[in-house]
Amino acid sequence: MQKAWLEKTQERVQFTSSVIASMRGVKVMGLESRIQDTVAELRSSEDIAAAKWRLNILMGVGLSSISVEASKWLTFILFVIFSYIKHRDDGQVMNVKTLFTSLAILNIVLGRIEIVIQSIPSIVNAFGCLVRIEEFLKNEVKPHENLPVPRKVESLELTTEKMSLMHDHSRESDSGSMEMHRMSLSSHTSFGPIIRIERLSAGYSQTYIPILRDLSLSIFSGQMVMITGPVGSGKSTLLQTLLSETTIYKGSVRINCPNGVAYCAQTPWLVNKSIRDNIIGVSLFEPEWYKQVIQCCALLKDLESYAKGDQTLVGSKGIGLSGGQKQRIALARAVYSRKPILILDDIFSGLDAATEEHIFTKLMGPKGLFRRNGNTVVLATHAVHHLPFADNTLVLSTEGSIQSYETSELPRTNSGLAEIFKYANGKESFYPDEGDNSLNDIDFDSDRETLHEHKPHEEPQQLQKWNSGDETSQSGSELDAFKYYFKSIGWQHSLTFGGLAIAQSILWNALTIWLEHWSSDPDPSKTVFYMSVGKISYFNTTDVGIITNRFSQDLVHVDMDLPAALINFVESGLMVVGIIGISLVATPWIAIMLPPLSICFYFVARFYLRTSRQLRILEMEAKAPLYTHFQETLMGISTIRAFSWEREFQDENDKLLLTSQQPSYYLTTAQRWFAMILDMVVAVFAFSIVLLVVYLRHMINPGLIGLALLNTVSLSSSLKILIVFYTNLEISLGAIARMREFNQTVPQEDDGAAHSAPAPEWPSRGNVIYRNYAASHTINSDIVLKSINLDVAAGRKLGICGRSGSGKSSMITALFRLLETQGGSISIDGIDISKVSPRILRGRINILSQEPFFLAGTIRENLSYACVSDQHQLYTEELLRALEIVGLKDKVLALEDGLDSELDLDGFLSHGERQLFSLARAILRTSNIIVLDEFTSSVDLETDLKMQRILREHFWDKTILTVAHRLNTIVDYDTVILLDKGNIVEMGNPQELLQRPGSAFKALYDVHEDTSSGSV
DSSP, X not given: OHHHHHXXXXXXXXHHHHHHHTHHHHHHTTOHHHHHHHHHXXXXXXXXXXXXXXXXXXXXXXXXXXXXXXXXXXXXXXXXXXHHHHHTXXXXXXXXXXXXXXXXXXXXXXXXXXXXXXXXXXXHHXXXXXXXXXXXXXXXXXXXXXXXXXXXXXXXXXXXXXXXXXXXXXOXXXXXXXXXXXXXXHHHHHXXXXXXXXXXXXXXXXXXXXXXXXXXXXXXXXXXXXXXXXXXXXXXXXXXXXXXXXXXXXXXXXXXXXXXOEEEOSSOXXXXXXXXXXXXXXXXXXXXXXXXXXXXXXOHHHHHHSTTGGGOBOOGGGTTSOHHHHHHHHHHHHHHTTOSEEEXXXXXTTOOHHHHHHHHHHHXXXXXXXXXXXXXXXXXXXXXXXXXXXXXXXXXXXXXXXEEEEGGGHHHHOHHHHTTXXXXXXXXXXXXXXXXXXXXXXXXXXXXXXXXXXXXXXXXXXXXXXXXXXXXXXXXXXXXXXXXXXXXXXXXXXXXXXXXXXXXXXXXXXXXXHHHHHHXXXXXXXXXXXXXXXXXXXXXXXXXXXXXXXXXXXXXIIIXXXXXXXXXXXXXXXXHHHHHHHHHHHOGGGGGTHHHHHHHHHHHHHHHHXXXXXXXXXXXXXXXXXXXXXXXXXXXXXXXXXXXXXXXXXXXXXXXXXXXXXXXXXXXXXXXXXXXXXXXXXXXXXXXXHHHHHHTXXXXXXXXXXXXXXXXXXHHHHHHHHHHHHHHHHHHHHHHHHHHHHHHHSOBOOOOTTSOOOOTTOSXXXXXXXXXXXXXXXXXXXXXXXXEEEEEOTTOEEEEEOSTTSSHHHHHHHHTTOSXXXXXXXXXXXXXXXXXXXXXXXXXXXXXXXXXXXOSSBHHHHHHTTSSSTTSOOOHHHHHHHHHHHTOHHHHHTSTTGGGSBOOHHHHOOHHHHHHHHHHHHHHSOOSEEXXXXXXXXXXXXXXXXXXXXXXXXXXXXXXXXXXXXXXXXXXXXXXXXXXXXXXXXXXXXXXXHHSTTOHHHHHHHXXXXXXXXGO
């Protein structure tokens, strides 16, 4: 039963985590209500499973308690019966000495037996955990294949043409440039290729059809090889195979580079440290080399814009950076590592034309850093205009095959690519000469040598907000937490619990009361916490892990730990009161000893609680870096293995693990000290009672004396249990306090309840008007849009362009009410959107963004998010029709469960196919306004054209607002606007602007043409 409960909990946490990580997508699609309903259903299923387990535990605990108490009664009943039969003539059935000695022994023995019985479920659960750990440890260990030893596989006879890329460049050495450390590359060349793939077929698991089939190729030292092909052809899969991250069905892969390679993934991986830490990794800090890398990766202006420079923390998953900044920092890490081999996956996607030109020139141009230092570069890219500057080009097909071309052969041998290189052929002068940009404006700290020798730096205010909700927050008094908890479960349940606890305490002490009377006279007679939907600014500035913990770790404390801790604490407290009360009634003289006992206990308990509380907080704080390190390692495992940084990360994990265990050890020591001191205090108290009894032996009933001593023996263990359960309760109360703080302090959006809802068909036309609109990301932040005036007529097409940071995405974000309005208004079909509920507004607009939106679940469920509620069900035929339009139907139906298969993004959909999937979902949503936010930035030219065709066929009569880096996609629009620093600097018909001398749009378009003419 507990396994079923944990499975339901895991299902809820997995879904909730995916929602939190994709909160922006949830909001812009207007799915808040639907997501809340789904979470509530998962929570309800979890509660049902938990209730069954709790009922089982209740029965177990109840039976064990009943059996223990019944054993005492039964023992004395049988003793009385047999004693009466044996001694009925002399009348000596039982004396006081035998009575209370026997009961004391029974209490000690049966108490331990009860603990053993109640521990059985935990022991069984522990063995279940050990079994899962054992199964994990028995998994096949991933071999380190980046060694000069070919992978051992079964020999297969294949008739596959072997293609060798044997183009060795003669490179000039610039004496003034900094040489990257080389791994005896000349020796590699003399022995053979540095990368060799033979008869390879690979994919992501045995259940999928191989993505790569029968590939063979060789890459030699110093070559620059570019890989291109349509979406889903296996470009990223080929790079992952070079890193040994895929399943190899047959064939072999060898990289002759023992110390690993540099890898930059298509989705950047960053850790929650400073920008410098992310670039350096585990390498030594070399100031001059670091400066050159910063310049080559176009990070100079970005660092100048931060008050802390390169010491600015990036946040969890780089939450404090833009997409382009994250990509360039990841690229800088690869360059800084000085690895002789670099594997780069679509590093130019999402970069504007000027930035892309700068990076390509500095790194891969004829005089670029890679050429000067003789690096071997393998680049997968959709930027086919760069292909003429590669030594060799690999063209992948959707069937998994590969063709190899030398650059000079491309236009002649592949007519599809001939037009692309018409402009770029022979234009070495296309790349400007490298300038020596001054780097003196950046304050580079050069006084540290390794990653582990960082000097502490002040945390930026932005990151202080990210960390403001960590697990150590108490947020008010424990009394407030108690009130919040009991209010949540209802006062009726609270009063019932209190009454049952008192009754249980009375029954627990009933036997001792009855025995005292017998010795004097020989003739015997629903908790639910809902997820709050806050403003997007809160989710943008708060660590995802902190929010996730509110619905995972804290709810575990509330569900599992709090009920048991509360019950045990109340029970122990009532028992202590009962013991002291019975002792006072039996022997009032004991009251003389209570004041010194209470004072002593107060100071001991106060000292212990203050110490244990701080140790528990330290324990939780020490675990947070361990969990963070584990999560970051898991997310970047392919990058870590590629760089051969496993040992460094393992050492860091060991260090954090050791640190996290120290507070636990000190806490255990403090608990042992407290138990010893408490035993000594109670022993003094018991000794005092004995002295008092001896002195007053003629004035006190022997039975009452025995009752007092018996309860004194139980007092020590009861007090210790009371304090232990109180400390456990404190942890759970901390979780309650954090949940309460979350629900009360997260800024809530205006739900529009004060305004009437628009008509169901709104917006029927799609007329969008910005009137003197100004906005910022948060109430107190800088204004990002300034006095925007714009009228987009119904059915017209608007293109939005500008350099990075100009406010393009903010224009779109404002339309969904995700910014703080600082002036003016936005209206749709004559209705001010500030008067419309955000959920209704977002549900009436269709959006396709650069980062596709997915949640944990099946393919059918993710497609069905086209609807904002479950009331409108999409038929299977509709879903398949949408998938057929974008070309994914056959791939989905090839799965065993088809639409009901779990959506595995890593193994099933490439990055480009995820965009196609989002386009299929957009087709299923009915709306007269379509928003495209750099939607095609990560796809190849052919897929881009396909998407544009689908958009024109299915949304030709809709109002379309497009943010574009590829300006060729908006040259046929009705209107384009050019933004700069939040202002519209130019607006008009794109064809007219291109003919206008001095046009800013024309200048930006010309830069784009110069750098990516092949894609036009």
